[in-house]
Amino acid sequence: MQICIDVQSAVAQRAGVGRYTLQLVRHMAPLLDHDKLRLFYFDFKRNGLPGVGPEATHKAVQWCPGRVVQGLWKTLSWPPANWLSGSADLYHSPNFILPPLTQGKSVVSIHDMSFMRFPEFAESRNYDYLSKRIADTVERADAIITISNFSAEEIHHFFPASRGKVKTTYLAAADGFTAPDACITTTIRKQLNLERPYLLTVGTIEPRKNIGFLVEVFENLHDYDGDLVIAGMPGWKVESTMERIRTSPLADRIRIINYVSEENLPGLYAGADLFLTTSHYEGFGLPPLEAMACNTPVISSAGGSLAEVLSDGAILIEPFDADLWRENIMHILTDSTARDTLIHAGSARCKQFSWNRTARDTLAVYREVCA
Numbered sequence: 001m002q003i004c005i006d007v008q009s010a011v012a013q014r015a016g017v018g019r020y021t022l023q024l025v026r027h028m029a030p031l032l033d034h035d036k037l038r039l040f041y042f043d044f045k046r047n048g049l050p051g052v053g054p055e056a057t058h059k060a061v062q063w064c065p066g067r068v069v070q071g072l073w074k075t076l077s078w079p080p081a082n083w084l085s086g087s088a089d090l091y092h093s094p095n096f097i098l099p100p101l102t103q104g105k106s107v108v109s110i111h112d113m114s115f116m117r118f119p120e121f122a123e124s125r126n127y128d129y130l131s132k133r134i135a136d137t138v139e140r141a142d143a144i145i146t147i148s149n150f151s152a153e154e155i156h157h158f159f160p161a162s163r164g165k166v167k168t169t170y171l172a173a174a175d176g177f178t179a180p181d182a183c184i185t186t187t188i189r190k191q192l193n194l195e196r197p198y199l200l201t202v203g204t205i206e207p208r209k210n211i212g213f214l215v216e217v218f219e220n221l222h223d224y225d226g227d228l229v230i231a232g233m234p235g236w237k238v239e240s241t242m243e244r245i246r247t248s249p250l251a252d253r254i255r256i257i258n259y260v261s262e263e264n265l266p267g268l269y270a271g272a273d274l275f276l277t278t279s280h281y282e283g284f285g286l287p288p289l290e291a292m293a294c295n296t297p298v299i300s301s302a303g304g305s306l307a308e309v310l311s312d313g314a315i316l317i318e319p320f321d322a323d324l325w326r327e328n329i330m331h332i333l334t335d336s337t338a339r340d341t342l343i344h345a346g347s348a349r350c351k352q353f354s355w356n357r358t359a360r361d362t363l364a365v366y367r368e369v370c371a
Contacts, residue, residue: 004091007049008041010041017094017096059086090107110144110145114208138159142369143365169361187267194227199274205238212244224333231256231268276329312345
């Protein structure tokens with residue numbers, strides 16, 4: 001079987017779908033037996049795709065910027081992607097929408113349905129694009145991969161005809177996400193200028209993440225003499241969130257770190273007193289799982305898939321009640337036994353997920369489609 005995966009998201013971004021795509025192909029490549037893997041992407045700037053072994057071949061389109069072809073796909077549904085990537089038995093698009101194809105089986109990854117469940121949280125142009133093209137993708141795809149049973153049910157809800165096509169392949173913390181030695185964590189904290197104690201959240205700053213509520217919770221922690229660290233790039237519709245941070249009476253204790261390298265993320269997690277997720281909706285929820293892998297206790301909302309993924313490895317709080325959050329946070333910060341119990345539960349939970357399993361489950365979907 002000749003497999004072709006569109007890895008453009010891994011070239012263009014290092015977060016979200018890009019991280020998923022890169023981890024998937026890194027772990028899938030060594031598992032191939034008689035199958036062959038081709039990685040297709042646009043590389044007009046000659047940046048390449050790092051960290052994928054020799055088991056996979058690369059088909060990089062360098063004569064034209066990707067945005068030009070992607071614009072043609074959006075407006076004209078032309079040219080067929082297989083004209084550019086080469087012939088294959090199966091094409092996998094990991095980023096919500098299938099490009100035009102004239103041959104081969106097709107698989108698409110739809111990570112969540114947040115843009116349909118909460119359109120007010122979505123970036124306007126992305127919402128317009130996804131809402132116009134998603135039905136066609138669901139109809140054309142031979143299989144749909146998603147990242148939690150919650151997301152699978154969401155796809156079924158909006159597209160009942162998809163039932164039977166949708167397969168769940170869970171994500172996982174990357175192999176390097178373990179707590180570093182204390183001296184390494186200290187060094188990383190100094191590099192990031194984080195020498196005070198801190199509570200942490202990680203993710204793109206956007207309305208769905210509910211950062212304004214997190215700021216309210218932080219303001220209520222009168223007995224905590226530390227900072228709130230928000231590690232993530234500003235996304236879309238962030239004006240009210242940034243204003244809420246700017247006008248907070250504790251604004252001088254709220255730190256925004258736009259970018260943290262993959263190498264430094266474990267130290268950032270491990271150095272935190274506590275990891276907090278106040279999201280309204282997640283298709284999976286990778287950052288809290290990464291925090292668990294680094295022995296950092298987690299308190300989370302139950303938004304979307306979070307209760308399914310985190311299970312008993314985190315404290316899950318259903319309502320957005322600032323007093324209830326404050327009580328749970330202070331309990332973990334002040335009760336060493338409760339803290340150690342939560343760390344142990346989180347560590348055990350995150351070990352139930354692995355990228356090797358994700359890659360194997362994805363290959364199983366390919367083989368089922370091509371059988």
